[in-house]
Amino acid sequence: MNLSNKQKQYLKGLAHPLKPVVLMGANGLTEGVVAEIDGALAHHELIKVKVPADDRETRNAVAEAICRETEAAFVQTIGKTLVLYRPAEEPVIKLPRG
Known part of the structure; x- marks a missing residue:
């Protein structure tokens, strides 16, 4: 799943308090x-x-593996924390068009 920059920015805002x-x-x-x-x-x-x-390279490799295994989209890395997104069967989050 590929996200546009606009969609990533929107998801980053939603992920901030999580x-x-x-x-x-x-x-x-x-x-x-x-x-x-x-x-x-x-x-x-x-x-x-x-x-x-x-190690940053190790974290990136882990992120790629998680996204591949779960079919999720990578949103961002904040230090040692990954932010991931995958729409549900009935999506709750409405992404902006991008």
């Missing part, structure tokens, strides 16, 4: 973590995921 829903542990990206992220996206549409990796 707290991370999923906290990855030291084991990294396991099947259980992916399943938890998938469930959170199905329920909330827009979530934050806390990644413990210190």
